[in-house]
Amino acid sequence: MSTAALDLNSLGNVRHDWTLGEVSALLALPFADLVFHAQRVHRTYFNPNEVQVSTLLSIKTGACPEDCAYCPQSVRYDTGLEREELMAVDAVLENARAAKAKGATRFCMGAAYRSPKDKQLKVVAEMIRGVRALGMETCATLGMLTPQQALELKEAGLDYYNHNLDSSEEFYEKIITTRTFQDRLDTLDSVRNAGINVCCGGILGMGEDETDRAKLLLTLANMPQHPESVPVNQLVQVTGTPLKGVEPLDPFDFVRTVAVARLLMPRSHVRLSAGRTEMNDQMQALCFLAGANSIFYGEKLLTTDNPESDRDQALFKRLGISPEAPAVCADVNEHESHHCADRCGSVRKTAVENAAHA
Numbered sequence: 001m002s003t004a005a006l007d008l009n010s011l012g013n014v015r016h017d018w019t020l021g022e023v024s025a026l027l028a029l030p031f032a033d034l035v036f037h038a039q040r041v042h043r044t045y046f047n048p049n050e051v052q053v054s055t056l057l058s059i060k061t062g063a064c065p066e067d068c069a070y071c072p073q074s075v076r077y078d079t080g081l082e083r084e085e086l087m088a089v090d091a092v093l094e095n096a097r098a099a100k101a102k103g104a105t106r107f108c109m110g111a112a113y114r115s116p117k118d119k120q121l122k123v124v125a126e127m128i129r130g131v132r133a134l135g136m137e138t139c140a141t142l143g144m145l146t147p148q149q150a151l152e153l154k155e156a157g158l159d160y161y162n163h164n165l166d167s168s169e170e171f172y173e174k175i176i177t178t179r180t181f182q183d184r185l186d187t188l189d190s191v192r193n194a195g196i197n198v199c200c201g202g203i204l205g206m207g208e209d210e211t212d213r214a215k216l217l218l219t220l221a222n223m224p225q226h227p228e229s230v231p232v233n234q235l236v237q238v239t240g241t242p243l244k245g246v247e248p249l250d251p252f253d254f255v256r257t258v259a260v261a262r263l264l265m266p267r268s269h270v271r272l273s274a275g276r277t278e279m280n281d282q283m284q285a286l287c288f289l290a291g292a293n294s295i296f297y298g299e300k301l302l303t304t305d306n307p308e309s310d311r312d313q314a315l316f317k318r319l320g321i322s323p324e325a326p327a328v329c330a331d332v333n334e335h336e337s338h339h340c341a342d343r344c345g346s347v348r349k350t351a352v353e354n355a356a357h358a
């Protein structure tokens with residue numbers, strides 16, 4: 001489809017029937033037009049001067065049996081990463097308190113599992129209860145989940161589950177061989193059916209082409225319900241992983257992908273995640289302009305004098321950006337008073353339900 005055939009005025013409508021031709025045509029728009037429309041649509045659904053801030057803590061590190069070619073946590077690659085067993089609940093909660101004190105409103109707990117064992121899941125559920133009691137939104141990423149495990153996490157008060165598609169189905173097979181693209185979709189179904197918000201996106205700069213990026217976005221945008229969070233990661237090349245040395249992505253193609261994600265899923269939070277620390281301030285500002293409205297603070301944030309968190313705070317100040325209030329409060333009445341209560345019905349509904357567990 002040529003860009004001339006796109007109906008630019010209808011951008012901003014929430015749709016689930018995008019075609020590959022439309023997505024490719026959006027990616028091919030002149031850069032200024034694309035960013036203009038993304039910003040226009042962004043303002044329809046969000047305050048453009050607010051960014052949601054999440055903190056990620058690795059609660060179990062390394063020794064993962066999967067073979068994701070980008071990941072230093074895979075047991076198959078020698079990256080010098082130190083393995084760590086599942087953390088104690090108290091230690092996780094201490095980190096969550098520190099993150100909250102530094103402005104994070106969502107706390108994401110990541111464990112390098114193919115899929116968690118039931119015993120491990122119970123410990124994570126306890127962590128989730130503790131973090132929710134602090135009035136923070138909770139997110140977890142633990143690998144594949146069965147429908148029953150997803151229900152258990154929901155019962156513990158989990159707000160979001162992160163499980164990325166990584167790339168197009170075709171390119172995915174070149175990156176991971178130990179589980180299928182369909183396995184990923186099945187886990188996402190379990191999460192959605194359990195009533196947990198979905199956090200799902202991909203990684204750019206792994207050697208994929210523009211069609212792969214278009215297909216990744218198409219799969220996300222044509223889900224029956226858009227993921228509430230869409231992380232757009234830029235590959236961090238780690239020595240020892242098979243993807244070390246791939247041709248880096250043109251930064252403008254990264255911004256284009258962010259902008260098209262904003263246009264295809266206008267009500268979702270589009271998150272800058274991995275690779276952000278390698279972007280300069282101008283690049284990050286361009287991503288915010290293109291509709292990104294969520295960031296991850298890495299776990300290094302949790303150390304007392306963290307230059308990265310200082311840099312983020314300085315950037316927010318220079319750009320006049322404020323952290324977005326959490327969509328979940330420990331107290332239901334308090335939640336009702338937040339502006340977020342009118343913004344997204346599904347998030348609000350989950351928030352209120354989860355607050356009842358807190």
Ligand code: SF4
Nearest residue numbers: 064066068071074112
């Ligand atoms: S499943 Fe997760 S932790 Fe394991 S290798 Fe893949 S990305 Fe890394």
